[in-house]
Each structure stands twice: as structure tokens, then as C-alpha cells.
Amino acid sequence: MNCFPWVKDSSKKTKNNNNNKMKYKTLDQNYDQPGSNNDNDAKIDTEDDAVKVAPAKVDSKEDAEQSAVTKESKVGGGVDGDNKEKGKSKSYKLSELIDASDNFNMENFLGEGGFGKVFKGKLKDTGELVAIKQMDSDGTQGIREFVVEMMTLSLVAHPNLVKLFGYCAEGNQKLLVYEYMSLGSLEKHLYGPKRKGLDWNNRMKIAAGAARGLEYLHDKMNPPIIYRDLKSSNILLGENYHPKLSDFGLAKVGPTGTNTHVSTRVMGTEGYCAPEYAMTGQLTFKSDVYSFGVFLLEILTGREAIDHRRPSKDQNLVDWARPLLRDRKNIYHMVDPEIQGQYPAKQLYRAFATALICVQEQPSTRPRVSEVVKALDHIVSQPYYPQSPPAQSTTEIPVIS
Numbered sequence: 001m002n003c004f005p006w007v008k009d010s011s012k013k014t015k016n017n018n019n020n021k022m023k024y025k026t027l028d029q030n031y032d033q034p035g036s037n038n039d040n041d042a043k044i045d046t047e048d049d050a051v052k053v054a055p056a057k058v059d060s061k062e063d064a065e066q067s068a069v070t071k072e073s074k075v076g077g078g079v080d081g082d083n084k085e086k087g088k089s090k091s092y093k094l095s096e097l098i099d100a101s102d103n104f105n106m107e108n109f110l111g112e113g114g115f116g117k118v119f120k121g122k123l124k125d126t127g128e129l130v131a132i133k134q135m136d137s138d139g140t141q142g143i144r145e146f147v148v149e150m151m152t153l154s155l156v157a158h159p160n161l162v163k164l165f166g167y168c169a170e171g172n173q174k175l176l177v178y179e180y181m182s183l184g185s186l187e188k189h190l191y192g193p194k195r196k197g198l199d200w201n202n203r204m205k206i207a208a209g210a211a212r213g214l215e216y217l218h219d220k221m222n223p224p225i226i227y228r229d230l231k232s233s234n235i236l237l238g239e240n241y242h243p244k245l246s247d248f249g250l251a252k253v254g255p256t257g258t259n260t261h262v263s264t265r266v267m268g269t270e271g272y273c274a275p276e277y278a279m280t281g282q283l284t285f286k287s288d289v290y291s292f293g294v295f296l297l298e299i300l301t302g303r304e305a306i307d308h309r310r311p312s313k314d315q316n317l318v319d320w321a322r323p324l325l326r327d328r329k330n331i332y333h334m335v336d337p338e339i340q341g342q343y344p345a346k347q348l349y350r351a352f353a354t355a356l357i358c359v360q361e362q363p364s365t366r367p368r369v370s371e372v373v374k375a376l377d378h379i380v381s382q383p384y385y386p387q388s389p390p391a392q393s394t395t396e397i398p399v400i401s
């Protein structure tokens, strides 16, 4: 199914490497009705340890078109008023960033996305390594993302969210300065030449860490935040494959009070966008959970969310995976050939089951991210040891649905 049936303008095309994914923006269209409160009761039923889901936390009324930035600046943001690590973004001079990146030398080029080019740099005064994101000078959407990103990241602090050191706004130049993530994006490890390094244990560690970052945004932030841009290129890896979520330019304050969704323009990346959000513009926390399920399928199968090089019926990862997952034996054919046979079979099943429930068509049947964290933490607690017996033949696994 086309995730974006009424797209007007495909505004940004990612230019950084191997894919032809599109970031979309649509008609600046308003939707009016807040949803009914039925979006909060899914559970992950991974075999013996079914996990119950608590009702969604609700706080106060929220303006439907308000971005994360405006609301947070009002409340001071963050968890329990703890701002020790927050609000520290510094304003850099352009000359400092030119020095740091050797005048944006292409030798320091890290990649390019919809926002602009990203360069590695070394700050002359502190010696710190940084990633400098330079906004393309083509339009207001970039400026909005710049501001939302700057404000959101200066108000959050979590080990699984990338740190924003500061920004630079001089004339037309808009730049963001982040901590440098030495192993780059997960996307590069899954689909690029470095992919051999990613074994089962690291994959699950990355998935669990990304889930914790998302849980922080959904359940620990006050007001809660919907990320809206979860995908493998936005999961950055530090030493030992420590994952952090990046790119908060599309983040929105979540629904509060009796509302279960916020109404907004459809923004996101093809293949990751929850179908109900794409169809109606109604954004919920479960939209992020859907995107998380897509990312989990990616990390399990080594297949891209959308791959136009495949036959048309197999191009969309979710459409390809859902029918196959009706038969539990298929997981052995679906798993990334890079890790074929090198995983604990029972945990492979649990991971696929978790991904499957996250990408359920109905938002109410998707789990909350806190339940996903529990499921993935359990999987991480049962790592793969190379001396384990061959995966396929010895372990009984239960039926997925």
C-alpha cells in the first residue's frame, strides 16, 4: 500500500548514499477531531511472558498544531525538572566551525540528508570531536526543523539520545553541532560495506537502546514527545555500538488530556510511516511504535524499509514480512544472511514477534514503547554464544500469532 496517498510535494530527497528514500511533506492541512481514548491497551505476547500494557499517561490539553519546541520552552522541559544536562547548547561562531571542519573539507564529509551536509570536525578550543550539520539554503522547512531540533535537543538528556553541543546562525548560515558518533549511522552498518561487524548481540543491544531513547521521549518527558522520524539512518552508533536517536526536527508534543492524537501534516520517510497517520494526519505515540517495528524488521532481516530494486510486491518491508510471519518457520529464511545461524533461535522468534506486533495495522493493537523495552531487554539478557548448538534444529519455538 502506498503510505502517502495524497502527497502533494516530495520536498526532500535523501542524497547520502545507497537509497532513494523520500522524505515527504504534504498539504498543510488541518484535521479537527481529537480521537477517542482507545489507543492504549495493546500487549506484547511473546510466548510465555505476556506483558500487560498500562493505560497511556495523559496530562493536559494540547494545541493540535504545536511543535515540540514551543510547548517545551513554556514548561521548561525535561524529566522531573532535572535540567542538569539540559539547556546547555552554545552558540558557535561560523569561523569556529570553519576551523573545526577545515573549511568543510570533503575529507571530513560524513553524509547528507534532507537537511543538508554533515561534516566531522574538531573544536579548536576543547579538542572535542563533533559532527556539524549544515542546513541547505533552500526553504523554510529547514529553518523550522533547525529551530525544533535545537530546542528539543537542548531540553532532553538521555544516554540514548544524541547530544547537541550547540548551533550557529549567522546570516543565511544555519548549522547544528552534535557530539560525534564514531561508528556512524546504523543504516551504513546494515547496508553499507561495514555491515559485517554487526552480530546478533550488537543488533539487539542497538534495538533495546533505541527503544529506551524512544521510551524517554514518550513516557519520561513532560510534556511527552512524538519523535516522528525513527529510522535506521537516524540511529547513530558510538563506541561499542552504543545507539542514540538523532534528528528531532520533526518532533511534536504528544496528545494530552482526553485527546489520543494530534492532527498534523504528514511528515516522515516512506516505508516507516504508520498507515493511519499517512491516511489521516492523526499522529499518536503508536505512530512511533510502528516506525520502531519497521526498524526492528530492518535489523533482523537486513532489508531496507523500502527497496525499489526488488520486485514490486517485496519492495515494502512490512508488506513483505507480515504474510511470511504467519508461519514461524519462515523466520529462518527472513533473518539477515549476515547472521544466518548465529543467533539464539528462541530470541530470534521473540524479536520477530515484537516487530510484528509493533507494525500491526490497528494502532490500538500495537504495544506501548515501554513494553517493547521490556521485551528487548529480555532478549538482550539471553545473548548468543558462538558455541551454542545450531539454531534451527534444536529449539522449539511457538506460533507467532
Ligand SMILES: Nc1ncnc2c1ncn2[C@@H]1O[C@H](COP(=O)(O)OP(=O)(O)OP(=O)(O)O)[C@@H](O)[C@H]1O
Residues within 6 Å of the ligand: 014, 016, 023, 110, 111, 112, 113, 114, 115, 116, 117, 118, 130, 131, 133, 162, 178, 179, 180, 181, 182, 184, 185, 187, 188, 233, 234, 236, 246, 247, 269
Ligand atoms: N552526530 C553524528 N556523528 C557522526 N555521524 C553523523 C552524525 N550525524 C549525522 N551523521 C552522519 O551523517 C549522515 C547524514 O545524516 P542526516 O541526519 O543529515 O541524514 P539522514 O538521516 O540520512 O536523512 P534524513 O535527512 O532523512 O534524516 C548520517 O547517515 C550519518 O552517517
Ligand SMILES: [Mg+2]
Residues within 6 Å of the ligand: 113, 233, 234, 246, 247
Ligand atoms: Mg538523520
